[in-house]
Amino acid sequence: MVMGNRAPNKLEWRIHVRNGTSEILQPETGLVHRIWSWLKGLLGEFMLKIWNFLEKARNIAVAEPKKVIHCLKVGVTLTIVSLFYYMRPLYEGVGGNAMWAIMTVVVVFEYTVGATLYKCINRAIGTFLAGSLGVGVHWAASHSGDKLEPIILGISVFLLASAATFSRFIPSVKARFDYGVLIFILTFSLVSVSGYRVDKLIDVAHQRLSTIAIGASLCVLICMLFYPIWAGKELHNLIHRNLEKLADALDGCIAEYFTDCSAGDSWKKIGGYKCVLNSKAAEDSMAGFARWEPAHGRFNFRHPWKQYLKVGASLRSCAYCIETLDGCLNSEIKAPELLRRHLSDACITLSSSASFVLKELATTVKTMRKSSEIDFSIGEMQFAVLKLENALKSLPNHLVATPSSTSDGDAKAEPIRKTATPSSVMDILPLATLVSMLTETAARIKEIADEVNELAKLAAFKPPNTKKASQSQSSNQVDEPSNNEERTKGLG
Amino acid sequence: MVMGNRAPNKLEWRIHVRNGTSEILQPETGLVHRIWSWLKGLLGEFMLKIWNFLEKARNIAVAEPKKVIHCLKVGVTLTIVSLFYYMRPLYEGVGGNAMWAIMTVVVVFEYTVGATLYKCINRAIGTFLAGSLGVGVHWAASHSGDKLEPIILGISVFLLASAATFSRFIPSVKARFDYGVLIFILTFSLVSVSGYRVDKLIDVAHQRLSTIAIGASLCVLICMLFYPIWAGKELHNLIHRNLEKLADALDGCIAEYFTDCSAGDSWKKIGGYKCVLNSKAAEDSMAGFARWEPAHGRFNFRHPWKQYLKVGASLRSCAYCIETLDGCLNSEIKAPELLRRHLSDACITLSSSASFVLKELATTVKTMRKSSEIDFSIGEMQFAVLKLENALKSLPNHLVATPSSTSDGDAKAEPIRKTATPSSVMDILPLATLVSMLTETAARIKEIADEVNELAKLAAFKPPNTKKASQSQSSNQVDEPSNNEERTKGLG
Numbered sequence: 002m003v004m005g006n007r008a009p010n011k012l013e014w015r016i017h018v019r020n021g022t023s024e025i026l027q028p029e030t031g032l033v034h035r036i037w038s039w040l041k042g043l044l045g046e047f048m049l050k051i052w053n054f055l056e057k058a059r060n061i062a063v064a065e066p067k068k069v070i071h072c073l074k075v076g077v078t079l080t081i082v083s084l085f086y087y088m089r090p091l092y093e094g095v096g097g098n099a100m101w102a103i104m105t106v107v108v109v110f111e112y113t114v115g116a117t118l119y120k121c122i123n124r125a126i127g128t129f130l131a132g133s134l135g136v137g138v139h140w141a142a143s144h145s146g147d148k149l150e151p152i153i154l155g156i157s158v159f160l161l162a163s164a165a166t167f168s169r170f171i172p173s174v175k176a177r178f179d180y181g182v183l184i185f186i187l188t189f190s191l192v193s194v195s196g197y198r199v200d201k202l203i204d205v206a207h208q209r210l211s212t213i214a215i216g217a218s219l220c221v222l223i224c225m226l227f228y229p230i231w232a233g234k235e236l237h238n239l240i241h242r243n244l245e246k247l248a249d250a251l252d253g254c255i256a257e258y259f260t261d262c263s264a265g266d267s268w269k270k271i272g273g274y275k276c277v278l279n280s281k282a283a284e285d286s287m288a289g290f291a292r293w294e295p296a297h298g299r300f301n302f303r304h305p306w307k308q309y310l311k312v313g314a315s316l317r318s319c320a321y322c323i324e325t326l327d328g329c330l331n332s333e334i335k336a337p338e339l340l341r342r343h344l345s346d347a348c349i350t351l352s353s354s355a356s357f358v359l360k361e362l363a364t365t366v367k368t369m370r371k372s373s374e375i376d377f378s379i380g381e382m383q384f385a386v387l388k389l390e391n392a393l394k395s396l397p398n399h400l401v402a403t404p405s406s407t408s409d410g411d412a413k414a415e416p417i418r419k420t421a422t423p424s425s426v427m428d429i430l431p432l433a434t435l436v437s438m439l440t441e442t443a444a445r446i447k448e449i450a451d452e453v454n455e456l457a458k459l460a461a462f463k464p465p466n467t468k469k470a471s472q473s474q475s476s477n478q479v480d481e482p483s484n485n486e487e488r489t490k491g492l493g
Numbered sequence: 494m495v496m497g498n499r500a501p502n503k504l505e506w507r508i509h510v511r512n513g514t515s516e517i518l519q520p521e522t523g524l525v526h527r528i529w530s531w532l533k534g535l536l537g538e539f540m541l542k543i544w545n546f547l548e549k550a551r552n553i554a555v556a557e558p559k560k561v562i563h564c565l566k567v568g569v570t571l572t573i574v575s576l577f578y579y580m581r582p583l584y585e586g587v588g589g590n591a592m593w594a595i596m597t598v599v600v601v602f603e604y605t606v607g608a609t610l611y612k613c614i615n616r617a618i619g620t621f622l623a624g625s626l627g628v629g630v631h632w633a634a635s636h637s638g639d640k641l642e643p644i645i646l647g648i649s650v651f652l653l654a655s656a657a658t659f660s661r662f663i664p665s666v667k668a669r670f671d672y673g674v675l676i677f678i679l680t681f682s683l684v685s686v687s688g689y690r691v692d693k694l695i696d697v698a699h700q701r702l703s704t705i706a707i708g709a710s711l712c713v714l715i716c717m718l719f720y721p722i723w724a725g726k727e728l729h730n731l732i733h734r735n736l737e738k739l740a741d742a743l744d745g746c747i748a749e750y751f752t753d754c755s756a757g758d759s760w761k762k763i764g765g766y767k768c769v770l771n772s773k774a775a776e777d778s779m780a781g782f783a784r785w786e787p788a789h790g791r792f793n794f795r796h797p798w799k800q801y802l803k804v805g806a807s808l809r810s811c812a813y814c815i816e817t818l819d820g821c822l823n824s825e826i827k828a829p830e831l832l833r834r835h836l837s838d839a840c841i842t843l844s845s846s847a848s849f850v851l852k853e854l855a856t857t858v859k860t861m862r863k864s865s866e867i868d869f870s871i872g873e874m875q876f877a878v879l880k881l882e883n884a885l886k887s888l889p890n891h892l893v894a895t896p897s898s899t900s901d902g903d904a905k906a907e908p909i910r911k912t913a914t915p916s917s918v919m920d921i922l923p924l925a926t927l928v929s930m931l932t933e934t935a936a937r938i939k940e941i942a943d944e945v946n947e948l949a950k951l952a953a954f955k956p957p958n959t960k961k962a963s964q965s966q967s968s969n970q971v972d973e974p975s976n977n978e979e980r981t982k983g984l985g
Contacts, residue, residue, distance in 0.1 A: 054663070061662055068662050076655035079678070080647045083686040087643065100683060107679040151579065155572045163568035170553055170560050171546070186571070187599040191592060194575040278813070282774040318816075321770070325817040328810075328933055393922070430885070433925035441820055 068112075070228050075110050078223045082106050082216055101209050105216030110224065114297075115232030115290030117224045121217045122293065123181030128213065131185040132206055134161075135192025139202065142193075154193055162186050176289050233291035233300050236284060236309050241366040243280060243316050244449075246273030248359035250323055251442065255352035258330045258435075259345040271327065277320040284313045299369055305459035312366075312452045319445040326438040329431070337428050344432055347392040348439060351385040355443050358382050362453045371457050373465035379450055386443050393436050560604075562720050567602050570715045574598050574708055593701050597708030602716065606789075607724030607782030609716045613709045614785065615673030620705065623677040624698050626653075627684030631694065634685075646685055654678050668781050725783035725792050728776060728801055733858040735772060735808050736941075738765030740851035742815055743934065747844035750822045750927075751837040763819065769812040776805045791861050797951035804858075804944045811937040818930040821923070829920050836924055839884040840931065843877040847935050850874050854945045863949050865957035871942055878935050885928050 062069050086099030109120045142153040165186045168174045174182065195202060253271040288306045296302045358378050365372045456462075554561050578591030601612045634645040657678050660666045666674065687694060745763040780798045788794045850870050857864045948954075 054665075057665075058659065058663055062659070069659065072655040072659040075658045076651040079654045079682055080651040083650050083682055084643055084647050087646065087686040099686070103682045103686070104679060107675065107682065151576055154579065155576050158575050159568040159572040162571045163564040166567045167550065167554070167561065167564040171550055173546075173549075183599065187596060190571055190575055190595045190599065194579040194591070194595075278809075279773050281771050317770075318820075321813040321816045322820070324810075324813045325930070325933065328814070328937075329929060429921075430925050430929055433922050434929035437821060437922055437926035437929075438817070441817065445820075 067228070067230055071112055071230065074223055074227060075106075078110060078219055079103070079106050082219060099212070101212045102216035105213050106220055109217055110220045113230050113232035113235060113287070113290055114221075114224050115287075115292070115294040117220055118293040119290055120180050121221055123178060124184050124213070124217065126178075127181035127184030128188050128210065131188035132192055132210075135189045136202060136206070138189075138193045139195065158190055158193060161189055165189075177292075229297070231291070231294055231297050231300075232287045233294050233304060233306065234298065236287040236291055236306065237300070237366065239280065239284065239287070240309055240312055240316070241363045243277045243313070244359050244363035244366065246277055247316060247319060247323065248356035248363065250274040250320075250327075251352050251359070252356040254323065254327050254330060255348055255439075259341065259349060274320045274323045274327075277316055278324065280313065281317065284310055301460075305456065308452070308456045308459050312449065312456055315445065315449045315452045319442060319449060322438060322442045322445055326435070326442065329434050329438060340428060340432055344389070344392055344436070347385070347389040348435065351382070351389050351439050351443065354378065354382040354385045355439075355446050358446055358450060362450060365453060365457065365462070369460070370463040371465045375450065375454075379447060382443055382446065386440055389436055389439065393433070559720070559722055563604055563722065566715055566719060567598075570598050570602060570711055571595070574711060591704070593704040594708035597705050598712055601709055602712045604722060605724035605727060605779070605782055606716050606721050607779075607784070607786045609712055610785040611782055612672050613713055615670060616676050616705070616709065618670075619673035619676030620680050620702065623680035624684055624702075627681045628694060628698070630681075630685045631687065650682055650685060653681055657681075669784075721789070723783070723786055723789050723792075724779045725786050725796060725798065726790065728779040728783055728798065729792070729858070731772065731776065731779070732801055732804055732808070733855045735769045735805070736851050736855035736858065738769055739808060739811060739815065740848035740855065742766040742812075742819075743844055743851070744848040746815065746819050746822060747840055747931075751833065751841060766812045766815045766819075769808055770816065772805065773809065776802055793952075797948065800944070800948045800951050804941065804948055807937065807941045807944045811934060811941055814930060814934045814937055818927070818934065821926050821930060832920060832924055836881070836884055836928070839877070839881040840927065843874070843881050843931050843935065846870065846874040846877045847931075847938050850938055850942060854942060857945060857949065857954070861952070862955040863957045867942065867946075871939060874935055874938065878932055881928055881931065885925070 082102050083099075086102060105124070109117060109124060111117045111120060138154070138157045142150045142157075145153060165182050169179055169182050192202065192206070249270045250273045257271065288310050291304070291306045294300075358375070361372050361375050361378055365375065574594050575591075578594060597616070601609060601616060603609045603612060630646070630649045634642045634649075637645060657674050661671055661674050684694065684698070741762040742765045749763065780802050783796070783798045786792075850867070853864050853867050853870055857867065
């Protein structure tokens, strides 16, 4: 049976099939229509991709506006150099000297001042050395007869290119002169096989060097004068941000475990240590570029950038520990609630004093001013470690419920004793691990503090702000009158 | 008083000073002599530095001869290209087309085939796109009047250079097209500001492109035909070497703790995990280059390189755990000897079964053949975890010496019970931590195994060698008849 449709303004054909259901008869779509819809789908997908890409770009631009500024700087420099050479009457076409200036700007202009200087200086040294050597080889070859000439040239190119390429594998060369060696190979090959006579060659070299020098100095000027991005400062910021991230992660980790709050925001904070785990490559390259930078802001020419790498290494070592701690806390075996409650105060005290030390170190690095409180807070952290160990020591006497248990328990443990359920080592296991990991973390934080102190000494950080320090110390004494007493007892 | 000297063939003048001591009178050294000795010292130092440098280079060459082969390949390619262009009668001097071929070889020839292809393809795409766009802009500008021309050119260079530079900050572009974008900026600036008429420009572009193509294809040919170094294979090797390193480190760590042997060789083995900690950057770049490589050896064109990164990430996560374990084992608090001995068997069993799993996984990856024993050995590892937990559970009953202790102890614990010294939680702490960390390590090794299995599925590893497997299984049954029984009991 065939029937019309319910939709008022659209006709649709249905066939009732034998088993009682009905099928809609689709109008036969032509090839053109199908291709059109396929194309439309493709176009839609393409537009979506473009849109997502632009969205991503926008997010980067909003998050780090200095990247946008860098791009504008590149654009301006390139425009200046292009138009300068375009409008010069001396211009000789694409093959002319303008090319070298444009090429220099494109290749040499980097994100940080250090990287730009590194490339400029390497380019200059590489070009100069290879140029002189190339002219020499070219002269020797051209004076040794027509038959020997290509042989001498070929052998010299082969030997020098191989040796220079190999030198790029040696770490000390790679770290400082990788780009210079590349330019050396390029220039040497170009010069030594060039068909010019030597006197003309020197002329060409002079013109080319001056063009490159103009391009490079324009780059350096614009890079350094307009909103400069210093590799050293970036490294400095990375280190103190990482210190803060570790502090937040440690705090968040312990708080989450003991309070069972798992808000979205805290998760983000805890995850901060993951950036620290993989920061080695960035730190190494920034420290490498920072070496080339002149004195800027609060950093002298011989600022101890290598010490930043040591601080970074100790930070990572602490981050490994926090990563494992995080993994252990999220493992399946859970400690009994009573045991957890018994240790929670001591754990939270330790984690907060440890993260306070980290924050204090972050402030020290950030402000480049020695902290007057750092020794005190490290002492507090170590005291908190002892307190935590004591809390753990007082556990079995209550929980294993032996008749001969010595009664050195404190008031807090009282309600726990009443339960008197014998608990096995397996129950204590997660907490024992937690305590060990926290102790280990505290020890590694001490190492970070040592490295930061060494940095403060090498970089001659300003002396602590004594007035503020004495104020805060006196307020400490008012707030916690028993703290110092307790500490001496605990350490004694 | 003045006196002669004891040395037979050298005259020395001494003066006895009032307080009884004597001073040697040095002959007055001339300025020339001092400068000469200073220069000699300087020269000696310099020679020493050079010697050390050569020593380092020799060590690298001996350790990785393929690096030397790469350098020779670069030398040969460069020599061929140089001499080819040097001897062509068409040669037009340094500014001519030879330059582009030499430049292409120097810049494009990389250590791995993947990196070379990446650069070649990027260079081609970048040059082609920028060239077409540049010719278009140049044509539009030259038809819009003398006053508008520089403005249009300047704006287009500024906009495109800025946008392209910014795109290099977007991770997806950076990973795949970073070099292409650089070449795009370079070519576009060169072409759009060139003073040529468009018809001549196309001629120049054609010549240049063909020169670049010759250079690039020579690079690709020599790179791929003579002793090719594939980024994919390097990544593959890195992953299975890292698996082996972790296995050795875990084994060494536990063996050192329980047997107190600290030989120089074992230290080297244990330190292997440190390479794993920082391998992320190398893995990422190799996986990026491997994508560009054609099918080679046992790797297809669409080999799941991304899965290698996941395996690498799980390896690192396990390495963090081993790093912390290593730190905890070397901490100051030592467990009492008796407790240690009680757990030593179970710990060593677990560590050896865990490192066996890792070695089995390494073999799986290395041979690209699924292992028939992997499930069995993972089961064994998990059983060892249970056994270790049981060993820990049986501890307090003997050691805290309560009268109501249930006697589920095994024969091994008998001598310990006799001592009957009540031990606090603090004594158990290092061992509890060790057990936790080993358990956590085992859990992470399970994750590695899952990722490797996924890799085996995606990359269609060969099925296990059933004949050998059945043989080894039957030998297992002969050697350890009770093993399977125990296992089912333990897991049940």
